[in-house]
Amino acid sequence: MSQPRREWRLRGSDTSWAIAFLLPYASVFVAFVIYPAAFGLWMGSDPKLYRTLFSDPLYLTTAFNTLLFAAVGVNLQIFGAFLLSGFFMQRGRFRRALLVVYLLPCALPALSAFVSIHYMTVSEMGFADSLWRAITGEDGPLFLVSRWLATSVNIAAYIWKWMPFWTLVFMAARWAIPAEVYEAAAIDGASRMDCFVFVTFPLLANVYLVCTLLAAIWAIGDFSTVYFVSYGAPARETDILATFGFHRAFDFGYPNQGSAAMMSALPFLIPAVILLMRRIRLTGVQL
Amino acid sequence: MLGLALLIWTLIPVYNMFLIALSDDGDEFTGLIWPEDWNWDSFRVVLMQDYWYLEHFWVQFGNSIIIGVASMALTALLASLTAFALGRMRLRHGWIVSDTALLTYILPNAFLVIPFVHLMHVYGLSDSVWSVVAAQVTFATPFAILILHQFGKLIPMEVDEAAKMDGATPIQVYRHVYIPLLAPALIAVGLYAFLLAWNDYLYQFLLLSSPASSTVAVAINQFFNSDEAPWNYMMAVALIYALPPVAVYFILRRFVRSGLTLTRLVR
Numbered sequence: 001m002s003q004p005r006r007e008w009r010l011r012g013s014d015t016s017w018a019i020a021f022l023l024p025y026a027s028v029f030v031a032f033v034i035y036p037a038a039f040g041l042w043m044g045s046d047p048k049l050y051r052t053l054f055s056d057p058l059y060l061t062t063a064f065n066t067l068l069f070a071a072v073g074v075n076l077q078i079f080g081a082f083l084l085s086g087f088f089m090q091r092g093r094f095r096r097a098l099l100v101v102y103l104l105p106c107a108l109p110a111l112s113a114f115v116s117i118h119y120m121t122v123s124e125m126g127f128a129d130s131l132w133r134a135i136t137g138e139d140g141p142l143f144l145v146s147r148w149l150a151t152s153v154n155i156a157a158y159i160w161k162w163m164p165f166w167t168l169v170f171m172a173a174r175w176a177i178p179a180e181v182y183e184a185a186a187i188d189g190a191s192r193m194d195c196f197v198f199v200t201f202p203l204l205a206n207v208y209l210v211c212t213l214l215a216a217i218w219a220i221g222d223f224s225t226v227y228f229v230s231y232g233a234p235a236r237e238t239d240i241l242a243t244f245g246f247h248r249a250f251d252f253g254y255p256n257q258g259s260a261a262m263m264s265a266l267p268f269l270i271p272a273v274i275l276l277m278r279r280i281r282l283t284g285v286q287l
Numbered sequence: 288m289l290g291l292a293l294l295i296w297t298l299i300p301v302y303n304m305f306l307i308a309l310s311d312d313g314d315e316f317t318g319l320i321w322p323e324d325w326n327w328d329s330f331r332v333v334l335m336q337d338y339w340y341l342e343h344f345w346v347q348f349g350n351s352i353i354i355g356v357a358s359m360a361l362t363a364l365l366a367s368l369t370a371f372a373l374g375r376m377r378l379r380h381g382w383i384v385s386d387t388a389l390l391t392y393i394l395p396n397a398f399l400v401i402p403f404v405h406l407m408h409v410y411g412l413s414d415s416v417w418s419v420v421a422a423q424v425t426f427a428t429p430f431a432i433l434i435l436h437q438f439g440k441l442i443p444m445e446v447d448e449a450a451k452m453d454g455a456t457p458i459q460v461y462r463h464v465y466i467p468l469l470a471p472a473l474i475a476v477g478l479y480a481f482l483l484a485w486n487d488y489l490y491q492f493l494l495l496s497s498p499a500s501s502t503v504a505v506a507i508n509q510f511f512n513s514d515e516a517p518w519n520y521m522m523a524v525a526l527i528y529a530l531p532p533v534a535v536y537f538i539l540r541r542f543v544r545s546g547l548t549l550t551r552l553v554r
Binding site: 014017018021022024025028029031032033035036037039040043084087094095098100101102103104105106107108109110111112113115116117119120123124125126127129130131133134160164214217218220221222223224227228241242245246249250255258259262263265266269270273276277280281 | 289290294297298306316318319364368378382384385386387389391392396398400403405406421425430457482485486489504507508511525526529532
């Protein structure tokens with residue numbers, strides 16, 4: 001998808017111009033990324049912090065929840081977005097109107113939406129249980145009292161909020177596939193399923209991988225979903241690293257431990273970001 | 288059938304917001320899925336700042352707007368300057384810059400919040416909306432650079448070369464060639480930065496402390512953490528807070544769509 005580029009060494013005033021264009025962002029990067037990152041790493045650099053964390057059962061639960069949240073939440077939303085992008089690519093006024101509504105969660109503030117989902121599920125008089133009763137005639141489950149149900153609600157809320165964004169990205173990628181490719185496949189007698197499996201998916205495989213990596217990186221660092229949907233309930237059993245670190249730093253007054261908890265995700269984040277950089281550099285992904 | 292399921296899935300949390308906001312005070316959790324009467328008084332209370340949690344509502348709303356718009360403008364500016372240098376000035380090792388920008392995501396924004404609080408004290412930006420703008424621009428710009436850099440590749444280099452032949456300087460090429468051709472993608476990344484800032488709660492909560500500098504997100508959290516707060520007022524605030532991004536989305540969606548279809552047009 002990338003076109004051949006001619007590159008050569010800049011000379012004289014061109015170099016000055018290039019530096020002038022790069023300087024604003026470079027300053028922001030040094031002031032607001034390098035400095036706080038170095039400070040955060042220094043805060044979480046004492047090995048004793050990690051010994052304390054790893055001996056804390058709540059931290060281990062939190063680490064597991066983070067992995068589950070990222071693995072299930074990201075894969076479901078990316079795969080769902082990929083399939084739905086095909087649904088919304090088909091013509092029809094209903095689909096066009098539905099797309100406008102479907103994209104609303106992207107525009108709605110996370111805070112407003114997640115607080116609403118919290119109140120839907122927090123009590124037997126919330127909307128989710130009331131709807132359950134209206135349909136089945138029986139009492140529904142108490143969503144935020146069970147660890148697994150509360151985790152499922154967190155994941156569902158995360159998917160609700162972000163799947164439309166990835167659907168839009170996949171739609172953009174599908175628009176970039178030349179119509180001639182599908183016409184050639186149709187002439188060869190390919191069915192719609194054949195086109196999906198042998199044309200669309202291979203052509204979008206790289207975009208799919210990049211989206212998955214980006215979504216995973218963002219999900220591991222997500223704060224708002226768990227903080228506002230389950231609020232760690234029941235008994236902090238659904239916390240993820242970001243909310244756990246926040247509570248340790250600001251509610252319990254242990255900023256270094258909070259920092260160390262968040263930094264413990266680095267063994268997953270560093271390879272993911274390196275892989276992301278390599279994919280983008282090698283293939284020039286068109287998002 | 289799938290369309291109907293998607294419609295219900297998307298709208299249920301929004302419907303619940305209206306259901307609570309339009310309930311009488313104290314009747315928010317009656318187990319009804321359709322209220323007996325629609326009471327709009329909670330919206331009046333919010334708009335008139337007629338409750339003690341809401342006495343600075345319009346100042347907070349203004350601060351939210353400043354943060355959103357400033358984040359949008361600065362992200363678009365910084366990302367377009369960087370993407371121009373990377374894509375159009377033929378930097379030999381430009382990939383190092385774009386890779387370095389992506390390194391920001393090794394430490395997600397929630398992970399950097401603890402050092403950020405310390406950092407803003409050092410920079411003298413404590414309790415200033417600009418501290419939140421700085422944070423939002425920091426986290427929005429790498430993705431914006433990635434998008435603009437990729438879209439920029441679709442604009443033929445010959446366009447720049449023709450302008451240079453006519454004696455244009457790089458800043459003139461940037462202003463009169465690059466920015467107009469990249470406008471749809473710029474609007475898309477601006478919208479992304481605005482929504483990112485509007486979605487943020489963590490940085491606003493930790494960096495802004497006084498009522499004069501706080502935002503609507505902080506006010507909603509005040510309700511959320513209180514056991515006695517009227518939920519209907521809170522949901523009315525949440526719905527009003529949702530209006531600007533929804534309005535921006537509806538206004539700019541044509542541009543975003545044209546930005547996303549730029550690929551096809553160029554091909």
